[in-house]
Amino acid sequence: MKVNLQTDSGSRAPNSLTVEGQSMRRCVAALLFFAWCGVTCHAQTPVADDSVTFNKNIAPILYKNCAVCHHPNDIAPMSLITYKEVRPWAAAIREAVVQRIMPPWHADPHVGDFLNNPRLSDAEIASIVKWVKSGGPEGDPKDLPAAPAFETGWHIKPDVIITIPRMTVKAGNQDDYEYIYVPTHFTEDKWIHAAEVVPGDRRVVHHATVSVVDANSVPKLRAEHGDVEKVDQYHFRTGKVNHMKPDAPVSDDGCVSIGNGPLKDPSSGGVNHVPAIYLPGHLAEVRPAGYDLKIPAGSYLQxxxxxxxRLGQAVTDRTSIGLVFAKNPVTHEVAQYEIWNNWFLIPPKDGNHKVTSCYTLPKDVLAVAYTAHMHFRGKSMTTEAVYPDGHHEVLFNVPKYDFRWQETYFLKRQFILPKGTKLVTTAYFDNSANNPLNPDPSKSIRWGEPSTEEMMGFWLAYADVQPISEHMETAASQSPGKGRK
Ligand code: HEC
Structure with a gap:
């Protein structure tokens, strides 16, 4: 796509934009648009007009949907705020929005309704297409809305920032999992509405998961992570990362129990209290109003x-988490089931390898958000609920998984998944040479912490069905062990 920068240089007369330098891909984009336009709007021939201008029509779209990443010193390669910045990218922007590559979003738009869905409307896309076709006019400066303001590094306004002590990351440390414990010093329970993990040095922080842990468990956790020999018979360790042994038992179907060994229960689902995570392409986590995560007084953050x-020199890192406290009444406490199948084996060169996991909910929960987690060979992931009455419903579908964009999808409306609901997740992996991200198609792939090996995880952020206040009354007024009704 970089080529577009040169072909649409801003110094060119604006009206030459649509005529010259059409790449094959842009023709395809244009054809797609015409095909779409044929059913939704009147047939148009390209005409130079300035009824759609940057200042009046385009800037508001970019400020609302793009500037969050496309501003100086953020994750996108270029700023899209001023006319001067945007104009050279006009054709690339058209291509990116027509093909819905930007803004990034990987959930199937027909499955689930998500709070943080940034997809442009057809009308917004049509405006951009029309603007580019008519030469990208700037328009009247009076029409230009105020540019959005951003705090460097943050996409939320943290009430508190907690930072790890300075870490030295040695040159050549290709894959290290470090566990770092930082006290919150909170003297009372805190409710977290939004959070964001910002790497100290993006060049070396591959991912960072921040979990809430009890102060008393910190010494034990520290000792466990320090003990390099502490792996079971199925795993091995190189440096500071774990891997599945090549000859460990295999179960691609996490829904089928085999024998009494580890495959008796091939899928696992642990509960985790995660304020936020940093993954490639993962933005700040802003939970729905009333749905907050509790950090008890005195907790540590892991x-x-x-x-x-891969830089060839040691660097220092100070990764931080920013927390926004709940300002509205808290109705529900959020936690997360992390559902995995870790026993798969993806054969060399296999372009469509299926792996499933199954997890049966141990209690009634409200579904709050979904995340799909795989590495470079991840191709697609679908999660289906099989309800206790037997009917099925697809909850979540990522038809084209992209390791570089691991979003968490927050539901607009939380809904009950009753106790006994089975969550069946089906993932496909592409270990062929056709997958441009595949580090090595000749290898047989098992679970492993490095991205060059694989993981298969579906995470469900959930809340208890009863609102918090009822919950507390129930706890005070009823004897333990009583049901909900
Ligand atoms: C969540 C952050 C994010 C948002 C929101 C976002 N972008 Fe991007 N954009 C990126 C990143 C990161 C890249 C570079 C990596 C890539 O191409 O995937 C990129 C690349 C691009 C490119 C391709 C640049 C090239 O190299 O050819 C275009 C064009 C673009 N974005 C336009 C847009 C437009 C228009 C919007 C809004 C409608 C938008 N982006 C929204 C993060 C974002």
Missing amino acids: FQIHYSN
Whole structure:
């Protein structure tokens, strides 16, 4: 796509934009648009007009949907705020929005209704297409809305920022999992509405998961992570990362129990209290109003940071988490089921390898958000609920998984998944040479912490069905062990 920068240089007369330098891909984009336009709007021939201008029509779209990443010193390669910045990218922007590559979003739009869905409307796309076709006019400066303001590094306004002590990441440390414990010093329970993990040095922080842990468990956790020999018979360790042994038992179907060994229950689902995570393409986590995560007084935060330093020199990192406290009444406490199948084996060159996991909910919960987690060979993931009455419903579908964009999808409306609902997740992996991200198609792939090996995880953020206040009354007024009704 970089080529577009040169072909649409801003110094060119604006009206030449649509005529010259059409790449094959842009023709395809244009054809797609005409095909779509044929059913939704009147047939048009390209005409130079300035009824759609940057200042009046385009800037508001970019400010609302793009500037969050496309501003100086953020994750996108270029700023899209001023006319001067945007104009050279006009054709690339058209291509990116027509093909719905930007803004990034990987959930199937027909499955689930999500709070953080940034997809442009057809009308917004049509405006951009029309603007580019008519030469990208700037328009009247009076029409230009105020540019959005951003705090460097943050996409939320944290009430508190907690930072790890300075970490030295040695040159050549390709894959290190470090566990770092930082006290919150909270003297009372805190409710977290939004959070964001910002890497100290994006070049070496591959991912970072921040979990809430009890102060008393910190010494034990520290000792466990320090003990390099502490892996079971199915795993091995190189440096600071774990891998599944090549000859460990295999179960691609996590829904089928085999024997009494580890495959008796091939899928696992643990509960985790995760204020936020940093993954490629993962933005700040802003929970729905009333749905907050509790950090009890005195807790520690565990930063699990995966460092990967390919720079040829040691660097220091100070990764931080920013927390926004709940300002509205808290109605529900959020936690997360992390559902995995870790026993798969993806054969060499297999372009469509299926792996499933199954997890039966141990209690009634409200579904709050979904996340799909795989590595470079991840191709697609679908999660279906099989309800206790037997009917099925697809909850979540990521038809084209992209390791570089691991979003968490927050539901607009939380809904009950009753106790006994089975969550069946089906993932496909592409271990062929056709997958441009595949580090090595000749390898047989098992679970492993490095991105060059694989993981298969579906995470469900959930809340208890009863609102918090009822919950507390229930706890006070009823004897333990009583049901909900
Ligand atoms: C969540 C952050 C994010 C948002 C929101 C976002 N972008 Fe991007 N954009 C990126 C990143 C990161 C890249 C570079 C990596 C890539 O191409 O995937 C990129 C790349 C691009 C490119 C391709 C640049 C090239 O190299 O050819 C275009 C064009 C673009 N974005 C336009 C847009 C437009 C228009 C919007 C809004 C409608 C938008 N982006 C929204 C993060 C974002």
